[in-house]
Amino acid sequence: MPAGIPYEEARTRYQVGGQPRMRADDASVAELLRAWHPDHGAGARVALAVGVNRGEPCQPDLARHLQANALIDDVDIAGAQLTTTDVLVIGGGGGGCAAALTAAGEGARVILATKLRLGDSNTVMAEGGIQAAIGDDDSPQRHFEDTLRAGHFRGEPELVARMVMEGPDVIRWLIRLGMMFDQEEGQLMGGNLLRKKPGGATAARILSYRDYTGLEMMRVLREAVDLAPGIEVWNRCAAVELLSDERGRCAGAVLYNMEWRSFVLVRARAVVLATGGAGRLHLNAFPTSNHYGATADGLVLAYRLGARMRDLDSFQYHPTGIAHPPHLAGALISEAARSAGAKLLNGEGERFIDELQPRDVVASAILRECAQGRGIARDGQLGVLLDIPTLERENPGILAKRLVTVRHLAHKCGIDATQEPFLVYPTLHYQNGGAEVDVHGATAVPGLFCAGEVTGGIHGRNRLMGNALLDILSMGRRAGAKAASRDGAVPAIRAGIGHVHAWQRELTAAGLPLDARAPLLFPDYAHFDLQADAGLGSGAHARVVGGLR
Amino acid sequence: MLHLTIEGREVEARGGCSILQAYVQAGETLVEGVGCMGQGVCGSCRVMVRLSGEKEVRTALACETLVQEGMQVAFLDYFTEATRHTYDLEDIGDSWQVLRTITDVFPEAPHCRHCSGCDRACPKDLEVQRGVNLAVEGKLAEASHVFDECVMCNLCTLACPESIRPNHLGLFVRRIVASQALRPANLMLRLRQVENGEMTIDFDAPGARPPA
Numbered sequence: 007m008p009a010g011i012p013y014e015e016a017r018t019r020y021q022v023g024g025q026p027r028m029r030a031d032d033a034s035v036a037e038l039l040r041a042w043h044p045d046h047g048a049g050a051r052v053a054l055a056v057g058v059n060r061g062e063p064c065q066p067d068l069a070r071h072l073q074a075n076a077l078i079d080d081v082d083i084a085g086a087q088l089t090t091t092d093v094l095v096i097g098g099g100g101g102g103c104a105a106a107l108t109a110a111g112e113g114a115r116v117i118l119a120t121k122l123r124l125g126d127s128n129t130v131m132a133e134g135g136i137q138a139a140i141g142d143d144d145s146p147q148r149h150f151e152d153t154l155r156a157g158h159f160r161g162e163p164e165l166v167a168r169m170v171m172e173g174p175d176v177i178r179w180l181i182r183l184g185m186m187f188d189q190e191e192g193q194l195m196g197g198n199l200l201r202k203k204p205g206g207a208t209a210a211r212i213l214s215y216r217d218y219t220g221l222e223m224m225r226v227l228r229e230a231v232d233l234a235p236g237i238e239v240w241n242r243c244a245a246v247e248l249l250s251d252e253r254g255r256c257a258g259a260v261l262y263n264m265e266w267r268s269f270v271l272v273r274a275r276a277v278v279l280a281t282g283g284a285g286r287l288h289l290n291a292f293p294t295s296n297h298y299g300a301t302a303d304g305l306v307l308a309y310r311l312g313a314r315m316r317d318l319d320s321f322q323y324h325p326t327g328i329a330h331p332p333h334l335a336g337a338l339i340s341e342a343a344r345s346a347g348a349k350l351l352n353g354e355g356e357r358f359i360d361e362l363q364p365r366d367v368v369a370s371a372i373l374r375e376c377a378q379g380r381g382i383a384r385d386g387q388l389g390v391l392l393d394i395p396t397l398e399r400e401n402p403g404i405l406a407k408r409l410v411t412v413r414h415l416a417h418k419c420g421i422d423a424t425q426e427p428f429l430v431y432p433t434l435h436y437q438n439g440g441a442e443v444d445v446h447g448a449t450a451v452p453g454l455f456c457a458g459e460v461t462g463g464i465h466g467r468n469r470l471m472g473n474a475l476l477d478i479l480s481m482g483r484r485a486g487a488k489a490a491s492r493d494g495a496v497p498a499i500r501a502g503i504g505h506v507h508a509w510q511r512e513l514t515a516a517g518l519p520l521d522a523r524a525p526l527l528f529p530d531y532a533h534f535d536l537q538a539d540a541g542l543g544s545g546a547h548a549r550v551v552g553g554l555r
Numbered sequence: 556m557l558h559l560t561i562e563g564r565e566v567e568a569r570g571g572c573s574i575l576q577a578y579v580q581a582g583e584t585l586v587e588g589v590g591c592m593g594q595g596v597c598g599s600c601r602v603m604v605r606l607s608g609e610k611e612v613r614t615a616l617a618c619e620t621l622v623q624e625g626m627q628v629a630f631l632d633y634f635t636e637a638t639r640h641t642y643d644l645e646d647i648g649d650s651w652q653v654l655r656t657i658t659d660v661f662p663e664a665p666h667c668r669h670c671s672g673c674d675r676a677c678p679k680d681l682e683v684q685r686g687v688n689l690a691v692e693g694k695l696a697e698a699s700h701v702f703d704e705c706v707m708c709n710l711c712t713l714a715c716p717e718s719i720r721p722n723h724l725g726l727f728v729r730r731i732v733a734s735q736a737l738r739p740a741n742l743m744l745r746l747r748q749v750e751n752g753e754m755t756i757d758f759d760a761p762g763a764r765p766p767a
Contacts, residue, residue, distance in 0.1 A: 221706065
């Protein structure tokens with residue numbers, strides 16, 4: 007890691023309420039991204055050697071998982087318990103819940119399987135808010151254009167248009183389910199919802215509940231799913247493989263029940279993958295803001311069954327992850343802080359970027375400061391300052407009222423947020439790409455639907471704050487409804503893992519090893535080995551399973 | 556290095572790290588009782604903690620609790636309740652009857668013993684018992700705010716001798732307030748405009764295309 011300016015020295019240049027100057031800079035946004043964003047540069051991508059995206063670029067760490075062998079073979083699931091349902095939803099975050107609630111509302115029998123517990127997801131961790139164009143100075147058209155522009159015009163206009171037009175209805179749906187939103191004034195009926203402006207947008211469009219919107223959303227969705235009579239929730243059941251029929255359709259999934267330590271085959275008319283992204287793979291050795299379960303499982307399983315992917319080399323590094331103290335590295339400071347006016351300062355005490363630029367631009371600017379020696383070094387960590395104390399001085403009470411989690415985070419960091427700025431560094435936050443889907447979340451594989459972060463196409467190559475929560479709910483609802491409909495669904499005569507055998511032949515032909523397996527299910531440091539846990543193969547060399555599992 | 560006991564195992568840890576981090580850094584398997592891993596919002600990592608030299612055991616979230624010398628930690632399993640309070644928000648017709656609805660769905664709520672077990676169990680220091688009492692009195696807005704920062708860890712439910720399930724009561728009240736009363740003007744207007752066809756997307760607008 008390059009050297010930085012010692013914290014103590016940088017701290018002498020900082021004062022609460024100071025008016026730092028902006029460092030002169032004539033680099034264009036395109037130059038800044040090309041030179042400093044982790045998606046660019048020599049080691050940023052490799053060509054995939056197998057699968058439908060063969061020859062196309064992919065982030066190298068993710069490619070290893072996409073090109074791995076399956077976790078199981080026929081013999082492992084011989085005699086496994088078998089059950090059937092109409093719709094199998096895999097993933098217990100906001101997207102999975104939206105799909106399950108909608109499918110059940112259409113009369114389908116639904117099983118929602120989740121690796122940890124219902125609600126354990128990135129959704130519950132979302133802080134900033136959800137976008138919906140409801141202001142009188144705003145329109146779905148503006149939302150549409152902002153989303154495309156932030157995504158560098160690489161998003162699918164059809165998908166974006168559906169999402170932005172549904173924004174207001176998604177908010178109504180959430181309110182009907184009992185979710186609260188911040189208001190301009192206290193009146194519940196006839197008041198206005200409070201709107202905030204996200205970086206990269208032309209109007210105030212973020213709707214929120216304090217700065218723990220995801221928590222408010224997820225506890226409502228989880229309760230709704232839990233109490234819905236048509237939905238069975240299977241906690242601690244990880245998807246280890248999809249099931250296919252003789253025509254290559256998706257016919258369900260193989261789940262591993264972590265409590266029984268056994269496999270369960272779920273045959274379903276349709277599967278909705280809402281498994282989230284890849285943050286816990288710590289791509290490019292970055293810290294991450296992501297939930298423990300975000301290990302790209304859905305991407306791996308969908309790709310192996312033949313779903314086409316896109317933008318597998320595009321990730322979002324959120325500008326303001328915690329850099330110090332080290333044990334909180336990667337934890338997120340919500341964009342709500344910059345949205346409210348918090349400034350970024352380098353070790354020279356200068357501002358160096360318009361803080362309300364899109365996330366990839368701001369993150370690149372921070373990486374540049376650090377790489378060029380203007381970052382700040384503290385206990386082996388490098389970063390720049392996020393000036394919350396000045397924000398609080400200029401807006402007394404903002405920490406107590408609007409930035410509650412920022413105050414909590416400062417407490418955990420052992421600093422007084424009214425006096426000390428945070429040391430921040432970009433953190434791996436979001437997978438921009440993923441499975442290609444149509445407006446109903448349908449992939450190219452019949453019977454396989456995807457919703458949320460596991461999909462690509464809406465956010466192009468960079469996502470706006472607040473569009474993730476809207477994406478998971480609008481697409482989750484549509485995928486759930488379509489999966490529940492019986493359009494063209496012919497029940498599979500046989501369901502198995504035949505596609506795995508074809509995949510293994512393809513790996514061998516490409517000279518790839520068969521002993522690398524995926525999905526990972528848990529990050530490396532979880533010390534979990536499915537082969538050992540389930541007693542597969544000889545297992546003799548595997549570690550004795552202990553701890554919390 | 557600090558020495559502590561987690562799940563009966565002797566663990567060495569550097570100061571300044573959380574219980575969860577200490578556990579995985581010691582090489583133990585961690586695939587349960589973990590979620591957001593530090594943000595303190597998922598409510599998964601429920602633990603009982605006893606500090607060295609103290610008799611009292613308190614409850615906490617392992618991702619937010621830093622290790623201390625001599626600390627003893629035990630994780631609390633999630634359990635599936637035999638009975639639950641089921642309801643359908645759509646069935647709440649007459650909001651004048653909301654007090655009755657609350658006690659119909661949560662019949663134990665008026666039986667609060669004021670033991671404050673829920674307050675002591677709450678890792679977020681919420682005034683849970685007050686929230687329960689406010690809900691029973693019909694002070695819904697005030698009750699709902701008590702549970703603003705609730706992460707649904709269910710520790711208050713574990714602690715309640717009357718099986719009130721206070722966090723679920725709090726969430727129920729919040730959901731009633733939002734679904735029955737929140738009618739934002741700007742949202743309602745925009746919904747009408749969308750439904751009337753006044754708002755459409757122009758795919759060919761100049762701003763929808765990359766700059767030349």
